[in-house]
Amino acid sequence: MHDLDQHKTGWIPRLIALNDLSRHMQPMQEALQAAFARVLARGWFVLGPELQAFEQAFASQFSLNHAVGVANGTDAIELALRGAGICAGDEVILAPNAGMYAATALAAIGATPVYADVDDDLNLSPQTAAACITPRTRAIVVTHLFGRMADMPSLRQLADDNALVLMEDCAQAVGAVQHGRHAGAWGDVSSFSFYPTKNLGALGDAGLVACHQASIAARVRQLRQYGWTSKYVVADGPARNSRLDELQAAFLSVQLPMLADWNARRRAVAARYASARHPLIRHPRTEGDDYVAHLYVVRTSKRDALMGHLRDCGISSDIHYPLIDSDQPFVHDDETSASVPVAAAASREILTLPCYPELTDHEIEQVCKALLTWNGE
Structure with a gap:
């Protein structure tokens, strides 16, 4: 069961937010x-x-x-x-x-x-x-x-x-x-x-x-x-x-x-996520001081299905970024898109998970459990 918030119309699920600035600033x-x-x-x-x-x-x-x-x-x-x-x-x-x-x-x-x-x-x-x-x-x-x-x-x-x-x-x-x-x-x-x-x-x-x-x-x-x-x-x-x-x-x-401590906590969140291995999910590298886990972005060929599963588990996700520059309507350059196959392929697979210093250990474990229990559909 994920956390619940009381609402004037009853009890509703509370999503684990992609970010929570009120927690951060409090x-x-x-x-x-x-x-x-x-x-x-x-x-x-x-x-x-x-x-x-x-x-x-x-x-x-x-x-x-x-x-x-x-x-x-x-x-x-x-x-x-x-x-x-x-x-x-x-x-x-x-x-x-x-x-x-x-x-x-x-x-x-x-x-x-x-x-x-x-x-x-x-x-x-x-x-x-x-x-x-x-x-x-x-x-x-x-x-x-x-x-x-x-x-x-x-x-x-x-x-x-x-x-x-x-x-x-x-x-x-x-x-x-x-x-x-x-x-x-x-x-x-x-x-x-x-x-x-x-x-x-x-x-x-x-x-x-x-x-x-x-x-x-x-x-x-x-x-x-x-x-x-x-x-x-x-x-x-x-x-x-x-x-x-x-x-x-x-x-x-x-x-x-406070930045160094916040970055350390972000790395810790990322390292825990990376340990939740799934055959259909590709995790980013999380080791090293040259990584500060601004966004935790996984890759999967079944992105829509994973997004839906996370949503059903009460977990927010997003896409950073759904279009490469040459696919933007303002630009739309098919020749350029074809010349950057790695970036183009990744744009169809990337998915961002919640990753910020104020995530609780319980919330982190909820995300990991959701990744591990996904049946790929």
């Missing part, structure tokens, strides 16, 4: 309210001391020279690429299976996405990326999908050998570490999203650009605010009005010290 309510009161009393709401403090703390924690807060993760991708010199007409290599966020940023710039297929972890494959390089290629965007870092030593070498900008989209991998270097520290520039459901989430939209070069950071700071060099003096562009506000910076500062 232990922090007092600290978050104090942060709100501090910002309110100061009366400084944009580009103030809270943002400066968060930028410095974030950069320090993840061994980054510069961190620049912006309004959201998609703006962060765009501004990171613009800051690194990517312009209209440039070709940029990326994976096709990451929700089209990077492609949206490239469309805003006017750059051309060139899709390379993915590896068994569903991250950009260095081998297929290498095959996509042309004289017009200027950058590689690496999305660390579902919280698993891509093969950064190989991709870093590939970018260096071809004089390309390497950009990391770390929206799903904040806190991950590969060969002693954090996600975001491998690239020339990187982007982070603090959407509420992320491993480090704001109470609204927020994002950040990180980099090692002062010149890139200075340009991103200009581009996030109209391209100003001084108030009302526009010296660079196209630019944005994209600023991480003081309230969100204060809320993120409350949470940043």
Whole structure:
């Protein structure tokens, strides 16, 4: 029997949610309210001391020279690429299976996405990326999908050998570490999203650009605010009005010290799920510090049947992401879809299970039991 909630019309099943932000925020309510009161009393709401403090703390924690807060993760991708010199007409290599966020940023710039297929972890494959390089290629965007870092030593070498900008989209991998270097520290520039459901989430939209070069950071700071060099003096562009506000910076500062513990709990949830073996379910790799279990995504050729079984067991699930970029109605490019067979096949099989720090041991066991008792129909 799964848990029950009393409803005014009787007793109804309570699903194990895919995520539960009320549970996540409840232990922090007092600290978050104090942060709100501090910002309110100061009366400084944009580009103030809270943002400066968060930028410095974030950069320090993840061994980054510069961190620049912006309004959201998609703006962060765009501004990171613009800051690194990517312009209209440039070709940029990326994976096709990451929700089209990077492609949206490239469309805003006017750059051309060139899709390379993915590896068994569903991250950009260095081998297929290498095959996509042309004289017009200027950058590689690496999305660390579902919280698993891509093969950064190989991709870093590939970018260096071809004089390309390497950009990391770390929206799903904040806190991950590969060969002693954090996600975001491998690239020339990187982007982070603090959407509420992320491993480090704001109470609204927020994002950040990180980099090692002062010149890139200075340009991103200009581009996030109209391209100003001084108030009302526009010296660079196209630019944005994209600023991480003081309230969100204060809320993120409350949470940043807790991230490592949250990531550890996510890994523990993922490891338990991975032990629930079923012949029709393919589990992701869960070992290593380069995995922070942002999403726990399994694969099965009978996805609809598994979704229905989980629902009957009182367990929510979802698909991240049902379409690769080239299959999106806005794009619809059959030739590109055919050139990325691994990503295309995975998009028909992937299924996301609940995975967040506040899951109880009982709920985790319910999910495992549901996986093990599925009859494949």
